Amino acid sequence: MSSRFSGKSLPVQASGESDVSEEEVACTGNKKKKLSYQGPLAKLVTIDRFAAYAGFTTGAIRKMCLRGILPAHQMKNPNNPEGKGTWYINRDLWDKLSEQLPKIEPQEWHSWKDYWMYDRKASHKK
Numbered sequence: 001m002s003s004r005f006s007g008k009s010l011p012v013q014a015s016g017e018s019d020v021s022e023e024e025v026a027c028t029g030n031k032k033k034k035l036s037y038q039g040p041l042a043k044l045v046t047i048d049r050f051a052a053y054a055g056f057t058t059g060a061i062r063k064m065c066l067r068g069i070l071p072a073h074q075m076k077n078p079n080n081p082e083g084k085g086t087w088y089i090n091r092d093l094w095d096k097l098s099e100q101l102p103k104i105e106p107q108e109w110h111s112w113k114d115y116w117m118y119d120r121k122a123s124h125k126k
Contacts (some may be wrong), residue, residue, distance in 0.1 A: 043092035
């Protein structure tokens with residue numbers, strides 16, 4: 001899905017304080033850690049960055065990775081093959097899917113548009 005921050009494709013940088021607007025800062029599930037977007041976001045991102053991008057907690061993203069419902073891959077450290085490794089999510093595939101979903105939804109799904117697309121001139125004539 002597109003970022004909930006105006007569709008911007010932006011990278012994430014961990015910081016305590018920054019001068020970015022409030023809408024461009026997302027919590028990662030950890031109350032002390034915030035991620036801010038500055039510049040383009042990579043197509044392959046870690047759980048923390050994807051959580052902030054998609055608007056989920058890191059715990060939720062981790063569970064989605066384990067359940068196989070995200071385009072994700074767990075990379076193991078060759079020096080520590082017994083370790084958990086790091087999950088990487090393909091943000092580009094996620095965004096492409098979000099563009100396909102409205103095309104396959106039933107007609108009723110599209111009724112949300114009626115709220116925004118009503119004839120404003122007709123309502124004043126009454």
